[in-house]
Amino acid sequence: MDDTKPTIYLDNAATSWPKAPGVIEAIEQSLRESAANPGRGGHRMAVKASRVLFEGRKRLAKLFRVGNPNDIAYALNTTHALNLAIQGLLEPGDHVVTTTLEHNSVRRPIEAMKRRFGIDATFVSSDAQGVLNVKALEAAICAKTKLIVVSHSSNLFGSIAPIGEIGEIARRRGIKLLVDAAQSAGVLPLDVAQMGIDMLAFPGHKGLMGPQGTGGLYIHPNLELEPLMHGGTGSKSEAPEQPRVRPDRYEAGTQNTAGIAGLSEGVQYILKETPDAIREKELQLTFELMEGLQRINGITLLGPEIGVERTAIVSFVVEGVDPSEMAFLLDQQFGIAVRAGFHCTPLGHETAGTYASGAVRASPGYFTKKSEIVSMIDAVGEIVGRLRNGNFA
Incomplete structure (x- = not known):
């Protein structure tokens, strides 16, 4: 794996990458x-x-x-x-x-x-x-x-x-x-x-x-x-x-x-x-990510339901899996960059009921590809399955 940059960057809510042309x-x-x-x-x-x-x-x-x-x-x-x-x-x-x-x-x-x-x-x-x-x-x-x-x-x-x-x-x-x-x-x-x-x-x-x-x-x-x-x-x-x-x-x-x-x-x-075009693409990627993650057993998504207006932020918790461990494995094993923890909003986590553990946050951007969303869904599914079976090397 190339250590200089992640293969798939889904941390745009923290800092967008790549930057706009020019x-x-x-x-x-x-x-x-x-x-x-x-x-x-x-x-x-x-x-x-x-x-x-x-x-x-x-x-x-x-x-x-x-x-x-x-x-x-x-x-x-x-x-x-x-x-x-x-x-x-x-x-x-x-x-x-x-x-x-x-x-x-x-x-x-x-x-x-x-x-x-x-x-x-x-x-x-x-x-x-x-x-x-x-x-x-x-x-x-x-x-x-x-x-x-x-x-x-x-x-x-x-x-x-x-x-x-x-x-x-x-x-x-x-x-x-x-x-x-x-x-x-x-x-x-x-x-x-x-x-x-x-x-x-x-x-x-x-x-x-x-x-x-x-x-x-x-x-x-x-x-x-x-x-x-x-x-x-x-x-x-x-x-x-x-x-x-x-x-x-x-x-x-x-x-x-x-x-x-x-x-x-x-x-x-x-x-x-135009912001409208950027938002339309990001929203489509966001709903596709939410739909895929919802199909994985034990995952709870935070925030408004699919189809409800939102920005390109998908936070989730997995039953029995520490968010920091999930983020670490996504990065190290699959080259996917996400954010785990409290996202500098502890009161928000109290509201969500995730104050004890925090959450994983994936945030697509305007330059994210649909294939990268599929890779993220597949990687989370694989990590959850292997962790629950106790065979994650």
């Missing part, structure tokens, strides 16, 4: 031709680097229906963006409503602010399939509620939250809405104005098909956040305070120009292919 070339070109500091000099190479960043912003704005590209601040990843949004908005005494479906990138900043600043939080439970009760979410709102934080799609269940409906509630109640688009950016339609989204946190390395170390946060033009980091911006350098002009206010320090060049190329590919 992404690697764009990164290389940036390093060769525009490797200077963007916004930090007037020479040609620095100006060219600045253009790389702005072109990426324009493409992201087009994808998310953002009016002004400068309302998008680049970040290292979704976690960075979520921390900027949560820590930049909430103040002592505030209340936040969120859900048990959230990633630790939401839960941990909230818990830290509870300890440090005395904010309060309500985690609204979903049902056992990861479907959120919007009425329960609205019922959790109180007089001190300042923010609602919701994952567009659960990274454990693949379930999809009704963001437009939640956005309408937030607007009506005068509350800000932060959406975690880690599993939806590039796959599900996102229109920040139409859906009532005040802040949208997204990764570059998942559905946008860019490199790791990229991502961003859309911030509504009427919303002012306290910067997460303070430092050099290349603008208003004479001032002791962080400038208020966007996006500089939220982008202290030198940006990842080469990575953003790759992200920009990934977004351009998605705009050409």
Whole structure:
């Protein structure tokens, strides 16, 4: 087996692979031709680097229906963006409503602010399939509620939250809405104005098909956040305070120009292919995987049933088989890459009833082949049979 890469990659919910055509070339070109500091000099190479960043912003704005590209601040990843949004908005005494479906990138900043600043939080439970009760979410709102934080799609269940409906509630109640688009950016339609989204946190390395170390946060033009980091911006350098002009206010320090060049190329590919086409293919592969796994005795699938709208995430447990062992054998014996464990969402596993063991998560991508789905189903079936017969070498 080639140790440099897996034969079959089904871990796209963590990081997409392979990347979109042109992404690697764009990164290389940036390093060769525009490797200077963007916004930090007037020479040609620095100006060219600045253009790389702005072109990426324009493409992201087009994808998310953002009016002004400068309302998008680049970040290292979704976690960075979520921390900027949560820590930049909430103040002592505030209340936040969120859900048990959230990633630790939401839960941990909230818990830290509870300890440090005395904010309060309500985690609204979903049902056992990861479907959120919007009425329960609205019922959790109180007089001190300042923010609602919701994952567009659960990274454990693949379930999809009704963001437009939640956005309408937030607007009506005068509350800000932060959406975690880690599993939806590039796959599900996102229109920040139409859906009532005040802040949208997204990764570059998942559905946008860019490199790791990229991502961003859309911030509504009427919303002012306290910067997460303070430092050099290349603008208003004479001032002791962080400038208020966007996006500089939220982008202290030198940006990842080469990575953003790759992200920009990934977004351009998605705009050409369209999220609808990407979603249609991924959904077909997902349902085929679910149907095949369901035929294996002792397997329980998590999340919505086959045919119900979801993202390309298939989490499952096998009776009597440790998820980590299953993932290890898939990798070592069959060259199939999946993810096992708690997926940084322990509250989600409590909801699913899998907190004691975790689960196996397989996540097809746009470049996954049908034959690879068949290979995954066959491999799981073989592993289950051999483990139960006690003859797995």
